[in-house]
Ligand code: C2E
């Protein structure tokens with residue numbers, strides 16, 4: 001990075017590096033709360049026409065065309081409010097060439113730092129991709145993206161003890177209405193409708209289309225469903241006055257607002273209840289739903305009571321098996337340790353059942369039962385294999401529980417389990433709320449020399465926040481990135497920078513789901529320490545490994 005970083009502390013440099021490497025972007029700008037540029041790195045001169053030194057202290061808005069001002073203002077506010085915001089499309093003014101360069105900008109704030117980090121990507125191929133029709137069609141979030149931003153919104157609301165509302169909108173004949181228009185008018189109408197929903201949504205980023213005629217918006221309490229309905233009705237009236245084909249009153253905009261009281265619900269409960277509500281609307285319409293997500297969550301629990309009881313029984317009776325998958329050093333391919341992976345009824349993945357267990361709040365029971373079985377396996381096998389070491393997965397939900405943590409310490413003491421034989425992977429499937437408390441627990445485990453690995457790095461939106469707040473020994477790079485790094489330059493840059501950063505921070509790296517020689521070669525090239533995947537061994541009922 002730029003030479004001027006040398007006068008900054010290690011933490012400041014780390015923050016910048018984290019933000020920059022994550023976005024694998026062309027330009028990084030750091031902005032103070034009074035919206036002045038305090039640091040820049042990347043393609044500063046070629047994009048802005050000015051040197052990094054010249055940019056210092058400049059007003060951030062001066063770098064962009066005046067059309068962008070409002071959007072940038074909203075982006076900065078969004079990042080301050082919720083940690084991350086964007087992306088938005090902006091035009092960077094180049095003072096030398098007088099040209100404007102289109103770029104995708106994202107904003108990010110890190111804990112304990114009031115500066116805002118802006119990352120800009122101006123790579124032509126990336127922008128071409130964004131300009132493609134696929135991207136334009138999906139202006140509202142798809143189901144998966146919506147779930148991810150919903151959980152982020154619920155998490156933010158929980159932190160600030162706020163309540164959010166979820167408004168479901170049903171527009172009976174809107175699809176027919178659109179079919180009656182010329183193609184271009186229909187596209188414009190859809191764009192405007194989506195814009196209205198996005199504008200009212202929390203962080204501008206939590207609106208989704210449920211099906212052809214239904215939408216869902218998460219928003220602050222200050223916005224009422226009547227307001228949203230009125231805006232949609234106005235849009236219909238305005239469009240209709242030019243056309244006169246449809247009686248706008250026939251379109252039938254209906255909405256229902258459901259309260260999400262985050263003092264009562266956990267983020268996961270709120271998300272689960274929301275998905276449950278969406279399914280209910282799809283099956284039975286708007287009138288069938290409760291007016292409060294906590295009531296919907298109770299309905300959900302009620303409906304799944306049998307499944308919960310049978311999962312609890314499986315756990316209580318230790319009616320499950322463990323499989324073990326080798327993790328090896330690269331390039332030597334010598335064994336390092338094995339990951340314990342639970343199997344409930346068959347060889348099938350436990351993922352669905354584990355996340356269900358997390359949603360209904362019994363992850364700590366599941367993890368404790370698995371930990372007991374893993375320690376039992378060690379006790380049986382340590383005589384013949386004294387170097388055997390097992391990594392046990394602990395859900396982010398469990399490690400937030402004081403009761404779980406104390407029981408875990410007691411179990412480790414009672415069984416005299418040695419850190420030579422046991423370590424932990426913290427899975428990211430649940431969002432961790434109180435990072436300070438979790439870090440305290442992790443440090444107490446590390447104080448006893450148990451190694452801690454952050455699992456599925458990159459899979460969730462909060463990975464870098466976790467890395468920033470939790471002192472850990474190891475990062476496991478999510479399998480998706482291992483797969484994509486050999487085909488996508490963007491993922492490649494992200495993984496390479498992540499590995500470099502971990503090296504700087506003295507954190508070892510493991511790549512999971514390594515399936516091909518090409519992936520292995522790449523991982524060796526960029527200096528990853530360890531690997532796990534079918535190339536070396538599938539999960540097996542015995543912790544055994546034979547070198548290829
Ligand atoms: P994870 O902890 O990231 O585990 C790695 C997953 O990748 C395992 O899936 C493993 O079987 C799979 N895998 C390993 N190598 C390859 C490969 O080369 N190719 C492919 N396609 N897959 C590979 P599994 O066993 O289905 O587990 C899924 C997830 O369920 C785990 O992800 C973890 O989040 C959770 N899980 C599994 N066992 C436990 C457990 O004992 N406790 C907790 N809390 N979670 C568990």
Ligand code: MG
Pocket residue numbers: 339393425427455
């Ligand atoms: Mg794992």
Ligand code: MG
Pocket residue numbers: 455456476478479512
């Ligand atoms: Mg993983």
